[in-house]
Amino acid sequence: MSGGTGAPTHLIGLWRGREVDTDATVSFTSGSLVFAGADGRLLRVRLEVLDGCRLDGLRATLYATGGDVLEVAISADEARAVLRAALDAATRVPELTRSLRFVGRSTANHDAAHDRWFGPLLARRRAIVGISDPLRQLAQFDVDGLQAELERALLELSAQRTGGDAPRARALEALLEEQTEGVRTALGRVALATTALQGSDADSRLADWRVWIGAVRVLFRDADDAWPSLQETLQRGP
Numbered sequence: 001m002s003g004g005t006g007a008p009t010h011l012i013g014l015w016r017g018r019e020v021d022t023d024a025t026v027s028f029t030s031g032s033l034v035f036a037g038a039d040g041r042l043l044r045v046r047l048e049v050l051d052g053c054r055l056d057g058l059r060a061t062l063y064a065t066g067g068d069v070l071e072v073a074i075s076a077d078e079a080r081a082v083l084r085a086a087l088d089a090a091t092r093v094p095e096l097t098r099s100l101r102f103v104g105r106s107t108a109n110h111d112a113a114h115d116r117w118f119g120p121l122l123a124r125r126r127a128i129v130g131i132s133d134p135l136r137q138l139a140q141f142d143v144d145g146l147q148a149e150l151e152r153a154l155l156e157l158s159a160q161r162t163g164g165d166a167p168r169a170r171a172l173e174a175l176l177e178e179q180t181e182g183v184r185t186a187l188g189r190v191a192l193a194t195t196a197l198q199g200s201d202a203d204s205r206l207a208d209w210r211v212w213i214g215a216v217r218v219l220f221r222d223a224d225d226a227w228p229s230l231q232e233t234l235q236r237g238p
Contacts, residue, residue: 007079011035013062013070015043020070026079028086033062045070047090047206054202055083063203088132091209096125096217100224113157113234114227120149121223134197134209141216143190150187150223154180161234172233179229186219 006025013020020043024035035043045062052063060072060083074080097103103118127140154176162168193212200208 006034006036007082008075009035009079010073010075011037011043011070012073013068015045015064015068015070026072026082028082028089031089033083033086047086050090051207052201052203052205053083053087053090055080055087061202065207090206091132091134091137093125093128093131093137094213094217096220097122097224100220102227103220103224113231116153116157117150117227117230118223120146120153121220125220134205134212138194138197138212141190141194143187143194147184147187147191150180150183157234175233176230179233180226182222183219183226186215186222190215190219 006027009024009026011020011022011024022037022039024037024043027034027036031047033045033047035045037043045064049065050062051065054061054063058074060074060080062070062072064070072079072083074083102114103122124141124146128137131137131140155173158169158172158176162172190212193208193215197205197208197212
């Protein structure tokens with residue numbers, strides 16, 4: 001790639017063991033910030049190696065895995081827009097359901113049960129898509145509320161299946177809880193990652209966000225894996 005176009009900046013710091021101090025233009029392409037120095041050399045910073053970024057006034061600080069730090073002096077609104085676009089891309093919510101087998105597919109006779117189980121998860125996925133601010137994503141995802149909704153879904157499904165027979169309902173609830181133990185474990189991991197991200201500083205926020213979104217991805221997978229057993233138990237009863 002040629003470095004002839006981009007927004008003007010001045011770059012100073014340490015990158016991969018090399019001291020950097022040069023005027024440069026910055027552009028964002030293919031998941032990387034590309035700095036083209038005055039000497040024609042390119043410095044490419046891939047988003048996945050950034051642990052954090054602080055964008056403050058006329059300066060941005062990029063914190064990379066391994067301890068490297070780059071200070072970017074912003075001399076134009078165009079450069080700020082490039083860095084802002086990179087940050088938005090770094091925390092864009094990925095597709096969470098594409099590879100899953102059951103979350104997007106209802107069965108002919110159990111649409112209501114399927115939708116009751118997956119509905120709270122899908123609602124939260126819709127709520128965070130298009131939001132790039134990690135803290136706003138946390139607020140919209142609301143893991144504590146999600147856990148309460150999933151537990152309530154199991155209680156309601158159990159009550160519907162047993163027709164209000166309390167002993168049979170309790171027996172069915174116990175089976176359903178056993179079959180969703182992995183989901184509860186995954187919810188706990190999301191909760192821990194949420195706490196870490198809420199308390200993170202700018203120099204680690206991207207790394208903490210990646211841990212959080214990874215935990216969310218596992219939660220969706222575990223909920224999907226649990227569905228066949230849930231469906232069979234609801235059909236069979238206690």
